[in-house]
Amino acid sequence: MQTEARVGVVVEGGGGQRGLSSGHGSVSIDKLSQQQQQQQQKLQNQSQIGTVSQLIAGGVAGALSKTCTAPLARLTILFQVQGMHNDAATMRKANIWHEASRIVSEEGFRAFWKGNLVTIAHRLPYSSVNFYAYEHYKKLLHVIPGLQSRRESMSTNLCVHFVAGGLAGITAASTTYPLDLVRTRLAAQTNVMYYRGIGHALQTICRDEGVLGLYKGLGATLLGVGPSIAISFSVYETLRSYWQLQRPHDSTVLVSLACGSLSGIASSTATFPLDLVRRRKQLEGVGGRARVYTTGLFGIFKHIIRTEGFCGLYRGILPEYYKVVPGVGICFMTYETLKMLLADMNSGL
Template identity: 45%
Template sequence: MSAPPGSESGPPPDAWWRRTTAGASTSASPAWLRDLGKLAPEIPATTKLLLCGGVAGAFSKSCTAPLARITILRQLQSTGVVHGWSGSAGMGIYAALAKIAREEGVRALWKGNGVTVLHRLPYSSINFYAYENIMDFLEGEGSWARSGEKSKSSAGGKGGTSRKDDEDNPERQGGVGLGWDVGRRLVAGGSAGMIACAMTYPLDLVRTRLAAQTTVKHYDGLFHALYVIAKKEGPRGLYRGLPPTLVGVGPSLAINFAAYETFRVAAAEHQDHLGIFGEPTMRSLLCGSASAVVSATACYPLDLVRRRLQMRCAQDRGQSFLGVFRTIWATEGMAGFYRGLIPEFCKVVPGVSITYMTYELMKRQIGVDTGRL
């Protein structure tokens, strides 16, 4: 991979150059974001991308934290490890929100959100940053620019190659078309997700266990949870459930990124017919919602198994990923794999759409354009 953008050794390679977005509207932006935009020329491109991704992820998670907690509790309610949430409860979203607020207080709706934000800042930063740069490599900006074959878009200062560039370069012919576009988005999204997940997994595990606490407390916070888990389960306990998590995160983010970019390109081509949804911010929300539904439906069973492995549920203890999968199938049937899917939709649809909307808005405001997302 080429040298990091914004390095002190000189201007970054064309593959990393992010041009300033001219004429970005700031009238509807918060004051702090407009002030940040004024400082943008002094911020290295690497920092810009990391900042955009981290803030987008943290803001989105805070907005949807109550629904995220309900999802976790519903996923675990048939296991007996969550006090007061039996498998026969069968309550809806509003009833679950009321139950938490009544028994634990309104603040409990955001229980574990501090850890979630601490996890999401580095996770989303790494995720978006890795995706952008893996896409650069797959599109040829990194490898072709280093070999002296700069793409026309790089020469013009744009981030991202076009289909026309592929057609003009004989060595890259055969990769043209929707199939190749979707394929490289799948590869980049899955790879970026697994990299980010592996680097921040202990925080994700602690977040799950803190969110699963109800009136019976086992942990007093982030650092206490890390200490107790490491002491009782060993350092490997901090990575319990990582393999199935990677199995779930890889396909989920691959589908999510690929679906979002594909929907976004299609929406941009037909923006004149979309009315208010043709506007960039609304388009991000619309495409993000659609991609969230597609990815969540496809990968939810893997996420449910991951949560149960993280909690070391009584009936699942000592079992492998496939063992837990078989247990759910035998005891709960097909419906068991989608327990909590409705609150998951209610969480993930606004969550993903807010993430993409915030990410694109921040990129426009601080003057970084990657030619995608």
């Protein structure tokens, strides 16, 4: 719906008072200015919630979104690792419905959430650190002399969001990586249960592969997660700012959900091949199996393209899209909602 506001000329009377004249109605500039100031103050209050509140909001947002999309996340992982040990004929027969039916018939419906406990154990600290680090990296970047004078520039803000998001993603991934590796291995188990739980998986990996085995695939992870989070945050912040500028009265929840979903699609499309390589590196040597890839990161890319074709780099992208649209949307929506609630609670104390 289009809204047209016709503003007349400001006239200053003898008493120093200002009035607003309009042919089709009157609109108070002071009132508009006051509303803008209130909106800015509200956003500022939300961004200035305490450390504990930020960590809680980020952790709960990440855990909730991952739990809601756990079935699709497991399907994505199973598709991503198919090319490691399966032959070409088996891979051609695979599809989402067939794999989902196999999980239900062979493992039961609850198997869709296999590894979800460790997912939550990973996502609570990961998302907490991710959102918290992002907010603080933004503040640090904004005080850089060259950027401080250009805070209103859209290109500068986009650059800040991109860099802050990338640094936040690298920080969060490095801090919680062993749990991410355990989550992948538990989710990739089908009929043979080599790991019985989080503690058993950690002990077994350290025993069979050494402590450094807990960080297998970290290089590919950092190469992927930095750009992924950078794209996600920068696209989200840019879309949200533009949306709120054009339609300032729309629901914050709706805006966060829509912009979060679009940012998830953008980041997943750009970095999915790296995520696929990361998953395969994480599963190297599971259960005493022989290594599949004996080269570095670029050698693995060449091997996948040679044996599975270029499309092999995007194996599992469809369930990833199905997962990321609601998943990232729910994550940003929950984070923004909790920030507002916690900000209101803090202001009321």
